[in-house]
Amino acid sequence: MTMLKWSKNSWRDFPAAQQPDYPDMQKLNSTLDDIGALPPLVFSGEIEKLKAEIADAGMGKKFLLQGGDCAERFIDCNSPSIINKIKILLQMSVLLTHGMHHPVVRIGRIAGQYAKPRSNPMETIGGVELPSYKGDNINGIEPALGARIPDPERMRKSYFYSAATLNFVRAMIDGGYADLHHPYTWNLYSIEKSPRWPEYKRRVDSLLDSIRFMETFGGLNSESLGRIEFYTSHEGLLLGYEEAMTRKSPLNDKYYNFGAHMLWIGERTRQIDGAHVEYFRGIANPVGVKIGPKITPDELVELVRKLNPSNEPGKVTLISRMGASKIEAGLPPLIGAVNKAGLCVTWSCDPMHGNTISVGEGGDAYKTRDFNAILDELSKAFGVHRTAGSILSGVHFELTGDDVTECIGGSQELTHTDLGKNYETYVDPRLNYHQALEMAFLITSVMRDA
Ligand code: PEP
Ligand code: CO
Numbered sequence: 001m002t003m004l005k006w007s008k009n010s011w012r013d014f015p016a017a018q019q020p021d022y023p024d025m026q027k028l029n030s031t032l033d034d035i036g037a038l039p040p041l042v043f044s045g046e047i048e049k050l051k052a053e054i055a056d057a058g059m060g061k062k063f064l065l066q067g068g069d070c071a072e073r074f075i076d077c078n079s080p081s082i083i084n085k086i087k088i089l090l091q092m093s094v095l096l097t098h099g100m101h102h103p104v105v106r107i108g109r110i111a112g113q114y115a116k117p118r119s120n121p122m123e124t125i126g127g128v129e130l131p132s133y134k135g136d137n138i139n140g141i142e143p144a145l146g147a148r149i150p151d152p153e154r155m156r157k158s159y160f161y162s163a164a165t166l167n168f169v170r171a172m173i174d175g176g177y178a179d180l181h182h183p184y185t186w187n188l189y190s191i192e193k194s195p196r197w198p199e200y201k202r203r204v205d206s207l208l209d210s211i212r213f214m215e216t217f218g219g220l221n222s223e224s225l226g227r228i229e230f231y232t233s234h235e236g237l238l239l240g241y242e243e244a245m246t247r248k249s250p251l252n253d254k255y256y257n258f259g260a261h262m263l264w265i266g267e268r269t270r271q272i273d274g275a276h277v278e279y280f281r282g283i284a285n286p287v288g289v290k291i292g293p294k295i296t297p298d299e300l301v302e303l304v305r306k307l308n309p310s311n312e313p314g315k316v317t318l319i320s321r322m323g324a325s326k327i328e329a330g331l332p333p334l335i336g337a338v339n340k341a342g343l344c345v346t347w348s349c350d351p352m353h354g355n356t357i358s359v360g361e362g363g364d365a366y367k368t369r370d371f372n373a374i375l376d377e378l379s380k381a382f383g384v385h386r387t388a389g390s391i392l393s394g395v396h397f398e399l400t401g402d403d404v405t406e407c408i409g410g411s412q413e414l415t416h417t418d419l420g421k422n423y424e425t426y427v428d429p430r431l432n433y434h435q436a437l438e439m440a441f442l443i444t445s446v447m448r449d450a
Pocket of ligand 1: 267
């Protein structure tokens with residue numbers, strides 16, 4: 001099949017899943033024109049650097065930690081919430097670097113993770129059927145018809161919220177927040193209750209010892225300890241917005257999406273002849289693809305070839321999200337097909353989206369995920385890759401730095417009856433601070449045992 005010429009709007013000739021129906025097309029088009037004239041949020045050199053780091057991860061030299069909210073909310077664009085998100089990701093990355101003896105590449109689901117695909121176009125709230133909430137850059141969470149009508153103005157807002165978030169993240173990192181000389185507090189109090197606490201404590205002590213050792217001997221000066229990279233990512237769902245953020249770089253004539261360093265295609269929008277794959281095949285950013293248990297090996301090979309015809313290392317990250325009970329049967333044929341076709345990909349595992357369950361009934365019903373199922377999928381992912389002779393190079397989590405009660409299990413032993421205490425997420429349940437930190441301790445153990 002010959003492929004037609006790509007342009008940043010060629011996706012418009014293909015069926016686009018999960019796009020909102022805007023009632024006012026004129027307002028939509030003028031808003032997108034305005035956004036298209038606003039400055040980039042990231043720089044092409046940063047995007048290329050991340051692509052090179054993802055390529056290194058694919059060869060086993062680095063490890064990817066991608067994480068953040070399922071859906072960012074405009075109301076969380078504030079100092080404590082952003083600080084807490086950066087803090088948990090940095091602490092997890094320090095633990096992973098120490099435990100895996102590999103540098104960790106940090107990629108936030110942040111500064112743009114506003115659009116959500118939904119399995120059903122309608123949802124029932126308090127007995128009333130309404131169009132589903134689709135993310136703060138599309139419609140409002142309030143359970144009223146007026147709020148649920150897609151409003152293009154929300155895309156302009158999301159650009160500015162993304163810019164404000166990213167500006168603060170860059171300021172924190174450049175200003176020394178990530179500097180291990182200023183140890184941001186490690187809240188270990190709930191993990192102290194875990195039966196594994198003696199092991200965790202040994203790890204933290206040894207980590208702090210190594211930092212002190214490096215400082216004493218000047219092996220790593222304060223500058224190299226302090227400077228870190230932090231990248232942004234979001235699901236590239238809302239194609240009008242993504243097109244508006246896409247421009248040709250005058251430096252190398254390539255097209256980049258300047259709204260994030262990395263973007264991914266979701267499980268619901270990865271149709272081979274669909275608009276999302278068409279859009280993504282033309283941009284130079286590294287691209288993730290979520291792959292669930294329904295994808296076939298042939299489909300996956302075709303998809304990777306279409307997204308990365310030149311087989312460029314670091315371009316495609318395959319993020320499996322099979323579910324703990326399906327990964328051992330589902331993943332090996334996919335790895336086998338990718339290897340047989342000689343495709344260069346970086347493998348990551350999202351142990352969240354295949355393990356979502358519903359507990360309780362009526363007003364007491366919650367979507368949740370069990371800490372043990374999440375860990376189980378990860379542990380199996382390491383094993384499956386090892387057996388297949390490939391490398392699991394990264395993990396992808398929905399998490400927050402706050403003390404929410406959305407996932408069950410972990411050292412706080414949260415159960416179904418705790419979920420109502422602080423269930424904040426607008427869409428999927430996230431690991432809270434303690435669960436995310438404990439997960440980072442456990443990843444290195446399950447990796448070693450696999
Ligand atoms: C997500 O990452 O929030 C998501 C919707 O994932 P998936 O496409 O894998 O279902
Ligand atoms: Co989600």
